[in-house]
Amino acid sequence: MLDKLTAANSSFTKKVEQVESISKVKEVTPDKQNPLYQGQDLKEKTEKVIESINQFLKESNTHLKFRFHDELKEFYVAIVDDTTNEVVKEIPPKKMLDMYAAMTEYLGLLVDMKG
Numbered sequence: 001m002l003d004k005l006t007a008a009n010s011s012f013t014k015k016v017e018q019v020e021s022i023s024k025v026k027e028v029t030p031d032k033q034n035p036l037y038q039g040q041d042l043k044e045k046t047e048k049v050i051e052s053i054n055q056f057l058k059e060s061n062t063h064l065k066f067r068f069h070d071e072l073k074e075f076y077v078a079i080v081d082d083t084t085n086e087v088v089k090e091i092p093p094k095k096m097l098d099m100y101a102a103m104t105e106y107l108g109l110l111v112d113m114k115g
Contacts, residue, residue, distance in 0.1 A: 062088055069094070071101040 061082040077091045
């Protein structure tokens with residue numbers, strides 16, 4: 001039983017790492033030198049990874065949801081409980097993204113004022 005849980009946890013960790021690496025990509029051009037492009041469209045690859053993670057998460061009554069941070073113009077991932085529709089975890093946490101956006105805005109104002 002412990003072996004099954006360890007294997008499942010390892011599989012889940014790998015899938016979360018795949019989602020994190022895909023969510024960090026800002027712009028991808030379909031050239032063969034790009035490691036994310038392997039004869040498939042990035043959107044299709046992302047959908048396959050999300051579908052497999054959601055299948056894995058089905059037993060725990062959760063699913064993945066990609067969300068867009070308007071200020072940073074980047075995606076982040078939320079793990080949502082199916083029954084309550086409550087966010088269980090965010091990758092990266094939205095509060096960190098908000099803080100980063102506020103800091104970059106503040107630094108931009110400082111640079112503009114001194115320049």
